[in-house]
Amino acid sequence: MIQLGVISNLTVSRGSAVGFFLKDNEGEEVLLYNKFVPAGIQLQDNIDVFVYNDSEDRLIATTQTPKIMLNSFALLKVIDAASFGAFMDWGLDKDLLVPFKEQAKKMYNNKYYVVYLYLDETSDRLVGTTKINRYLNNTDCDLKLNDEVDLMIYEDFDLGYFVIINNKYKGLIYKNEIYTDVQIGDKLKGYFKQIKEGNLIDISIQKIGFENIDINSQMILDLLKKQGGKLALHDGSNPDDIKRLLGMSKKTFKKAVGILYRQKLVTLEATQIVLV
Numbered sequence: 001m002i003q004l005g006v007i008s009n010l011t012v013s014r015g016s017a018v019g020f021f022l023k024d025n026e027g028e029e030v031l032l033y034n035k036f037v038p039a040g041i042q043l044q045d046n047i048d049v050f051v052y053n054d055s056e057d058r059l060i061a062t063t064q065t066p067k068i069m070l071n072s073f074a075l076l077k078v079i080d081a082a083s084f085g086a087f088m089d090w091g092l093d094k095d096l097l098v099p100f101k102e103q104a105k106k107m108y109n110n111k112y113y114v115v116y117l118y119l120d121e122t123s124d125r126l127v128g129t130t131k132i133n134r135y136l137n138n139t140d141c142d143l144k145l146n147d148e149v150d151l152m153i154y155e156d157f158d159l160g161y162f163v164i165i166n167n168k169y170k171g172l173i174y175k176n177e178i179y180t181d182v183q184i185g186d187k188l189k190g191y192f193k194q195i196k197e198g199n200l201i202d203i204s205i206q207k208i209g210f211e212n213i214d215i216n217s218q219m220i221l222d223l224l225k226k227q228g229g230k231l232a233l234h235d236g237s238n239p240d241d242i243k244r245l246l247g248m249s250k251k252t253f254k255k256a257v258g259i260l261y262r263q264k265l266v267t268l269e270a271t272q273i274v275l276v
Contacts, residue, residue: 002028002059004051004119005070005126010061012045022049022061032061053125055094067091068117070126071135073152073164075185076115078107088115088128102129114154114164114185136170138199143169143192146207151190153182163190163203171201178205180247206252216248216256220273221265229275234268 002008002024010022010030019033020041030051041047049061067090068074076088079095086107087095098107098115107113107130115128116135129135132154143149143165151171155162160174161182173190182188193202206215223246224231233242239250246253257273260266267274 001026002030002051003070004053004059004124005117007048007050007065007069009046009048012041012043012047014043022047030059030061032063036061036063038063050092052092052094057123057125062092064092068096068115068128070117070119072167073114073116073132073154075112075152076128077112078109081107081109088113090117090128096126096128098128098130102127102131104130104132112185114152132164133170136164136168138169138195138201141169141195141201143201145192145194147192149190149192149203151188151203153184153186153188156184165190165192165201165203169201171203172196173203173205177249216246216252217259219246219248220253220256220260221275224266224273224275231273232271233273234271 010024012020013023013029014021019031020037021029022032023029032049049063050066051059051061054060076090078086079089080087085097085099087097090096113130115130116132117126117128120127149165152164153161154164160172163171163173165171190203190205191207193204195201242250242253261268265276267276
């Protein structure tokens with residue numbers, strides 16, 4: 001059976017005036033319109049296509065690559081916000097609909113939102129939703145301390161950001177632990193810290209413990225070498241100056257410098273660090 005919402009490898013079965021019909025191993029066919037047919041294609045060739053519904057609910061194939069696949073998340077732009085739903089640009093000729101009932105908050109033209117793509121079993125159509133939490137479940141999380149994970153930021157709140165972890169878990173990053181500018185929809189790497197009360201996962205942008213400190217120590221060494229062996233930071237430096245120059249907290253900075261000092265790689269002066 002041809003599956004909607006994913007890239008499938010299908011076989012060219014026959015031609016027509018408007019395009020080529022492609023079939024799967026079970027003989028089910030879908031039309032690939034002429035404007036998407038690669039040059040030189042022949043009968044019995046195999047081709048990778050994305051299958052979805054056209055405006056008349058017919059299955060069609062395309063060689064265009066969508067910005068989102070079935071059961072995944074992506075940051076998409078609203079092309080047209082109507083009373084019944086918002087049409088999103090997902091990289092295909094026909095826009096993706098996020099029905100009004102599937103909007104966590106009212107959506108507006110030209111704004112970007114993190115969307116989840118699912119197959120509606122009643123209508124057998126691909127549908128978008130911004131009700132992200134419904135599709136995240138931490139119950140069977142088997143992550144361990146410092147496991148590296150893929151993240152997408154999907155919601156901002158006072159203390160931090162909610163993130164999608166490995167396309168299936170819900171996590172939290174506190175703003176006071178982020179030292180770079182981030183936006184909704186940003187993708188980044190992180191590290192598992194713990195599961196808190198309420199089954200929420202704490203995530204760190206940096207590894208926990210001495211592995212992280214080693215990375216930061218190397219960063220300071222690299223900057224010292226780049227600046228001729230001297231760095232105008234010290235124990236009493238303003239945290240904002242440390243964040244601006246190194247992208248780390250003052251606490252992390254002091255630990256990293258302490259490692260360098262104990263290894264006799266730097267000396268500490270009243271107003272600066274000096275490379276030995």
